[in-house]
Amino acid sequence: MSERWQGRSQVPGRKRLPMRAGWMERTPRAWRVAAVTFISTAVVYGLSAGGYFGRSADFAARKMSTIMVSAGFRVARVTIEGQNRVGNQEIMRALKLDSSVSTLGFETTAAQKRLEKLPLIRRARVMRLLPSQLHVVIEERVPYAIWQHKSALSLVDQDGTVLEKLKDGARPNLPLVVGAGAAENARDLLNELARWPQVKAKVQAAIRVADRRWNLKLANGLEIRLPEENIARALKKVAELDRTQKILSGDAVAVDLRLSDRVTIRLGKEAAPRRDSAFTASPGKIRHPGQDA
Numbered sequence: 001m002s003e004r005w006q007g008r009s010q011v012p013g014r015k016r017l018p019m020r021a022g023w024m025e026r027t028p029r030a031w032r033v034a035a036v037t038f039i040s041t042a043v044v045y046g047l048s049a050g051g052y053f054g055r056s057a058d059f060a061a062r063k064m065s066t067i068m069v070s071a072g073f074r075v076a077r078v079t080i081e082g083q084n085r086v087g088n089q090e091i092m093r094a095l096k097l098d099s100s101v102s103t104l105g106f107e108t109t110a111a112q113k114r115l116e117k118l119p120l121i122r123r124a125r126v127m128r129l130l131p132s133q134l135h136v137v138i139e140e141r142v143p144y145a146i147w148q149h150k151s152a153l154s155l156v157d158q159d160g161t162v163l164e165k166l167k168d169g170a171r172p173n174l175p176l177v178v179g180a181g182a183a184e185n186a187r188d189l190l191n192e193l194a195r196w197p198q199v200k201a202k203v204q205a206a207i208r209v210a211d212r213r214w215n216l217k218l219a220n221g222l223e224i225r226l227p228e229e230n231i232a233r234a235l236k237k238v239a240e241l242d243r244t245q246k247i248l249s250g251d252a253v254a255v256d257l258r259l260s261d262r263v264t265i266r267l268g269k270e271a272a273p274r275r276d277s278a279f280t281a282s283p284g285k286i287r288h289p290g291q292d293a
Contacts, residue, residue, distance in 0.1 A: 073103045076132040084140050085163075086120040091136065094118060095126075103128050119163050145175045145190065147183040148205075160184035176204070181211030189214055192231050196239045202248055213258075222248060225256045237263060 075097055083091070094114040097106075108126040115124035115138065123139040141157040146166065153166040155174075160183035166172075177186045185208065193200040199216075207215045214231070216224040226234050234257040242248040247255060247265060256264040 073131050074099070075101055075103050075106060075134055078134045078136065080136045080138065082138045082140065086118060086138065086140060090118055090120075091115065091138075095134070095136070097134075103130055103132055103134070106134065119161065122157075143172065143174060145177050145183070145186045146172065147186075148176060148178045149180065149182075154183075156183040156186070158187045160186065175206065177206045177208065179208035179211070182206065182208035185211075189231065192235055195232075196235050198242065199235060199239055199248065218248065220249065222252055223254045225254065225258055227258045227260065230260070233260075 078092070078095065078097070080088075080091060094117070095111050096114070106128065108128065111126045112124045115121050115126070115136070120140050121138050122141045125137040127135045127137070129135050141159075141161060141163055143155045143163060144158040145156055147154050147156045147160075147162070155163040155166060155172070157163060162183070175186070175190055177183060177189075186206070189206055193203065202218045202220070203216050204219045205217045207217060209215055213228040214226045216226065218224070224238060237257060238248070238255065241255070241263070251267050251270065252265050253268040254264075254266040256266070
């Protein structure tokens with residue numbers, strides 16, 4: 001009588017051997033976790049080092065930008081607020097716009113940093129106005145003085161930042177500061193001079209000496225040598241002497257205020273004969289300069 005087998009058939013006389021455990025089953029759990037972690041890390045590192053992640057992200061970003069542009073989110077208009085001296089082309093180059101850039105995907109922070117690297121721009125802000133506009137707000141640097149360094153003339157702002165080189169013959173009505181360090185230190189001096197307009201009006205140039213102090217050159221050739229410190233007190237003294245003795249328009253060629261306890265005035269060669277003649281009058285009579293004999 002034939003035998004009937006329930007379930008899976010089996011050849012009579014042959015033993016069914018259990019399956020041999022793999023290496024994962026024979027390895028302790030902690031070592032298995034460590035092995036999987038190591039392999040996964042190696043795979044991720046390999047993909048990253050090969051640039052697959054970066055290329056995939058770039059491809060996805062470009063694809064998304066194309067979709068957004070097709071949907072109408074394309075930068076079609078740029079408006080600029082606060083523009084005076086900086087040119088349109090400089091601003092557009094800094095924005096780095098092209099037809100593939102969407103309004104939503106435009107990196108405003110990076111654009112602001114590029115704009116603020118332009119010499120004429122102090123601060124910038126870029127805003128998206130959906131669906132298709134960028135609005136740029138800039139604060140320009142204002143020309144404050146003309147800086148002469150060696151033979152070159154440049155416009156500088158109050159911080160000493162060079163805005164642009166002056167072309168031959170161009171001379172804006174701004175104070176002239178000369179020498180190394182003059183541009184960076186001009187603001188403090190010019191602020192003090194503004195308190196004494198009768199002195200400032202006669203100053204032709206402010207010359208920085210060894211980047212420590214200033215000499216003021218007046219239009220009539222007079223040189224005022226200021227101290228390293230306490231410029232305010234020195235300028236006040238100059239204004240007082242000009243009010244009482246007219247030293248800024250007299251025979252002096254140099255007024256030295258470098259020492260805090262004295263003022264040294266040097267007269268020109270033309271003034272010597274007049275000075276000497278004041279003491280050559282007859283005994284008992286002294287003639288002062290300018291007085292009739």
